[in-house]
Amino acid sequence: MLTEKEVEHIAQLARIKLTEKEKDKFKRELSSILDFVKKLNELDTEGVEPLYQTTGIINALRSDEHRKDFEMNEDLNEKLIGQAPHKENRFIKVGSVLKK
Amino acid sequence: MTPSNLTIKSTREALNRGDFSPEELIRHYENKIEKENKKLNALLTPFKPVDEQLKLPEGLLRGIPYALKDNILFENSLATAGSKILENYRASFDATVVKKLKTAGAVCLGKTNLDEFAMGTSTENSAFGPTKNPHDISRVPGGSSGGSAAAVAADLCVFALGSDTGGSIRQPAALCGVVGLKPTYGRVSRHGLIAMASSLDQIGPITKNVYDAALVMNVIAGHDEFDATTAKKNVPDYTKSLEKEIKGLKVGIPKEFFRDGLSVEVAERIKSTISILESIGCNIAEVSIPNFEYALAAYYVIVPSEVSANLSRFDGIRYGYSSKSADTLIDTYFESRTEGFGPESKRRIMIGAYALSSGYYDAYYLKAQKVRRLIKNDFDSAFEKVDVIVGPVSPTTAFRIGEKSSDPLALYLEDIYTVPVNLAGLPGISIPCGNGENSGLPVGFQLIGKAFDEETLLRTAYQLEQNLK
Numbered sequence: 001m002l003t004e005k006e007v008e009h010i011a012q013l014a015r016i017k018l019t020e021k022e023k024d025k026f027k028r029e030l031s032s033i034l035d036f037v038k039k040l041n042e043l044d045t046e047g048v049e050p051l052y053q054t055t056g057i058i059n060a061l062r063s064d065e066h067r068k069d070f071e072m073n074e075d076l077n078e079k080l081i082g083q084a085p086h087k088e089n090r091f092i093k094v095g096s097v098l099k100k
Numbered sequence: 101m102t103p104s105n106l107t108i109k110s111t112r113e114a115l116n117r118g119d120f121s122p123e124e125l126i127r128h129y130e131n132k133i134e135k136e137n138k139k140l141n142a143l144l145t146p147f148k149p150v151d152e153q154l155k156l157p158e159g160l161l162r163g164i165p166y167a168l169k170d171n172i173l174f175e176n177s178l179a180t181a182g183s184k185i186l187e188n189y190r191a192s193f194d195a196t197v198v199k200k201l202k203t204a205g206a207v208c209l210g211k212t213n214l215d216e217f218a219m220g221t222s223t224e225n226s227a228f229g230p231t232k233n234p235h236d237i238s239r240v241p242g243g244s245s246g247g248s249a250a251a252v253a254a255d256l257c258v259f260a261l262g263s264d265t266g267g268s269i270r271q272p273a274a275l276c277g278v279v280g281l282k283p284t285y286g287r288v289s290r291h292g293l294i295a296m297a298s299s300l301d302q303i304g305p306i307t308k309n310v311y312d313a314a315l316v317m318n319v320i321a322g323h324d325e326f327d328a329t330t331a332k333k334n335v336p337d338y339t340k341s342l343e344k345e346i347k348g349l350k351v352g353i354p355k356e357f358f359r360d361g362l363s364v365e366v367a368e369r370i371k372s373t374i375s376i377l378e379s380i381g382c383n384i385a386e387v388s389i390p391n392f393e394y395a396l397a398a399y400y401v402i403v404p405s406e407v408s409a410n411l412s413r414f415d416g417i418r419y420g421y422s423s424k425s426a427d428t429l430i431d432t433y434f435e436s437r438t439e440g441f442g443p444e445s446k447r448r449i450m451i452g453a454y455a456l457s458s459g460y461y462d463a464y465y466l467k468a469q470k471v472r473r474l475i476k477n478d479f480d481s482a483f484e485k486v487d488v489i490v491g492p493v494s495p496t497t498a499f500r501i502g503e504k505s506s507d508p509l510a511l512y513l514e515d516i517y518t519v520p521v522n523l524a525g526l527p528g529i530s531i532p533c534g535n536g537e538n539s540g541l542p543v544g545f546q547l548i549g550k551a552f553d554e555e556t557l558l559r560t561a562y563q564l565e566q567n568l569k
Contacts, residue, residue, distance in 0.1 A: 006454075013453040014408065016446055017438040026450065029508055033451055036509060037397040040467050043474070050469035051476055053299045053329070054525025054551070055286040060328035069326075070193070079192035085422035094417055095429045 001031045103128050105255045108164055108312040115163055122154050122163035122207075129165045129209055133256050140232045142241075142250040144170050145178050146210035153207045160319055162205035167257040169248050170211040171218055172303065173292040174198050181294045182214040182226040182244075185414050185421045185440030195292020196327065197261060197303050197320045204319045209257050212247030216442045217411065218268055218296045220244050221514035224505050225444045232501070233276060235541055239498040242272030242514075248306045249276040259307045259316060263293055265300045266399055267493070267518025270530035273306050274493035274544020277532045279561075280306045281313045282518075284552045285525035286331040288317075289324035297406035300522045310531060310562040314338035317554060333552055341555055342562040347381030349560060352486030356392040357517065363496045365536035369543040370492050373533040376567050377490070377560075387482040387489065391474045395520040398475065400512060401455050401468035402523075408452025411445065447508060476524040483550050488560050492517050493530045493544035517546060527554050529561050533568060 002010075007027045011018045018026060070076070077090070086093040103114065103125055114120060120128070133146050154163065168174055171181040173191035175198075180186045194202065201208070215225035223231040223246030231246040233239040234254040241250040245262030249272035252260050262269040264282035273280025281304045288303045295301060305316035321335045353374065358367060378384050416422035416436025423435030441449070455464035482489060494514055504510045521528040526548055533545035545564070549557030 007450075010450045010454045010457070013457060014446075014449045015412075015433045015437050016441070016449065017434050026447065029447060030450060030454070032509055033400060033447070033512075034454070036512075037401050037464065037468070039397045040394060040401070040464075040471055043391070043394055043471055045467060045470035045474070048470040048473050050466055051473035052469055053285075054476065055329050055331060057286070057329060057331070062325060067325075076192065079190075083189065083192070083419035085416065085420070092417060095427055095432050097429050099428055 002027050002034070105308070106258050107308045108161065108258055108315050111164055111258055123151065125163060126150055126154070126165060126207060129257060133209065136254060136256060139237060140234060140250050140254055141213055141229050142231050142247045142254065142256055143167060143210045144180060144213050144228055144247065147177065147208060150207055150209060156202055156205045156207070159204035160315070161201065164206045164258050165209045166201065166206050167209050167212045167248060167251045167260040168198065169214055169245050169260070169262045171214060171263060171294040172198065172261060173294075174208055174211070178211065179294065180228070181218070182216045182228065183440065183442065183445065184227040185436070187227070187421060189420055191292075193292065196289035196324045198292065200320050212245070212251055212260060214247055215244035216445050217294065217407070218244040218263055218265060219407070219444050219448055221267065221271055221511050222499075222504070223247060223272075224501065225442060227442055230501055233498045235277065236498065238500055239541070240275070240501055242275035242494070242498065244268040244272070245306065246272045249273050249278055249280065252276070252278045252306050252308060259305055259312055261303055262306050263301055263303050264522065265297050266403065266522050267515040269304045269306060270518050270528055270544065270546060271494050271514060273530045274532075275498040275542065277542030278306055278308060279310055279313050279529065279531050280304065281317065281529045281554075282521065282527060283317065283321065283554060284527045285522070286329050287321050287527070287552065287554065289322070289327040289330050291324055291326035295410040297403040298410060299406060300403065310529070310558060310565050311339060311342060313529070314342060314558045314562070317558070331552065336555055338555060338558050341559050344559060345381070346560055346563045349382045349488065350486040351377055351382045351384050352387035352482055352489045353384060354389045354392065354482070354489060354491060355386050356389050357491040361495050361513065361516070362492060363536070365538045366492050366494070366496060366543050368537060369533050370545060373545045373564070373568070374490065377564060380563060380567055385486055387486055389475070389478040389482060389520065391471065391478050392520060394471050395475050395523055396512065396516050398468040398471040399515070399519040399523060400451070401464050402472065404448040404452035405455050405465050406452070407448045408456065411441075411449055414440065416440070444508070472523050475520055479520070479524045479526060487550070487556055489548040491546050493546040497536045497539045497541035497543060521548050526551055527557050529557055531561050531565055
């Protein structure tokens with residue numbers, strides 16, 4: 001079983017805030033999932049190469065040429081910057097990094 | 101003639117004969133969606149008007165109305181991925197599959213409901229309410245592509261696209277009684293698919309029959325410069341070999357598939373469908389996937405790990421939901437994510453953050469990737485003996501809304517037969533094989549093929565489908 005401190009630490013890593021009630025709920029739920037996946041330890045994987053992807057493709061390269069598919073123009077610029085929840089003109093606004 | 105329960109093939113024929121015009125066909129579906137979608141909640145965003153799309157070029161799918169899972173981008177339209185955090189997000193470009201469908205002349209009717217970021221097996225994790233199963237609206241349609249499967253089953257569109265990370269096309273197709281194909285990883289471009297677990301995600305068709313699935317694959321499959329994991333392999337005409345008989349085809353049944361947890365009525369349907377394969381000349385052989393029972397555990401380490409990385413992009417700054425109450429930058433991250441993500445997203449992000457965190461990486465993530473190798477090896481050896489592997493899609497028929505939602509692990513078990521296929525990167529298809537004797541609800545039959553051999557897979561499914569009628 002995860003401790004409350006561990007759950008707090010994980011939530012901190014994930015940038016998620018938990019209420020006291022949620023801490024208790026996630027403690028139980030995350031622990032049961034982790035208990036379930038511990039099943040993997042029954043298997044001897046000594047010397048087995050991990051498989052991160054199945055395509056076998058390594059370093060898919062393309063020629064170093066100007067791609068015209070996503071040419072930046074006012075329209076695309078507006079579409080991208082326009083998505084930002086807080087903005088001023090063409091700039092995205094963010095809160096202060098340091099506390100005042 | 102009024103359109104009714106049209107397939108791509110019959111729609112094309114009817115349009116060519118002039119039974120109805122493309123405009124009339126669109127009106128028909130718009131009206132149907134207007135009338136029936138409220139009850140089902142299959143579509144989140146019906147497009148209106150869509151006539152503009154009829155100006156699209158002449159192509160293989162000219163005028164064919166389809167629905168699109170809401171984690172696939174359609175330029176200038178909402179793409180919520182079933183999450184509050186993307187409630188107002190508008191796509192700034194077309195996904196490659198959408199671009200291809202536009203080139204083929206298909207008409208998009210709207211975006212379909214899904215579990216938040218495609219994480220779930222019932223569509224109950226959607227921030228916009230669950231989708232209902234058209235066969236019984238007190239039951240789930242499966243997930244995560246539950247909206248797409250329900251829309252096809254209720255004939256709110258001719259076909260739909262879904263995405264499948266661990267069963268999210270095949271399982272809802274099974275529960276809704278339609279056809280769902282998950283192509284080989286790397287067969288269809290993921291460019292413009294909102295990423296969940298990038299080493300497993302794959303887009304595929306949900307259709308009313310196998311022929312239509314082959315037809316859609318002809319349009320959407322192939323290499324894409326914008327997805328470096330797509331294979332530079334030629335795309336065959338998948339409809340061409342469908343009629344070829346499958347006498348002598350070697351069909352494998354993993355002995356591990358008939359296990360505890362598989363409901364009696366599903367097992368019964370699967371066994372009788374296998375006997376049909378035998379009766380049309382297939383050679384049935386027992387095979388073994390010795391590490392089958394570890395697949396789900398490996399999956400639920402790998403997926404949350406990739407999820408925690410992919411969903412870290414939601415920071416409340418560049419796009420998506422942003423908390424109004426935050427002062428500092430770090431508060432913007434915390435508050436926006438806390439208010440924007442639903443419970444399943446939070447669970448998986450946290451499991452992933454834990455599995456990848458310092459001191460635990462080897463024990464969880466690396467271990468799971470090693471087990472993934474063992475599972476792929478199991479399939480490789482099985483495919484030395486057989487051409488196709490078959491079995492159930494889901495251990496049960498559609499369950500009731502709310503029945504399993506309090507127990508995340510119970511929902512995870514829904515995917516036990518589909519997850520290994522994604523881990524090995526193989527293609528899999530679900531086709532309806534009749535209704536369960538107890539529930540009277542649709543049961544799906546799964547066929548699994550060799551990597552990039554969708555041709556044999558579709559042909560086998562097609563031949564079986566003809567004999568199931």
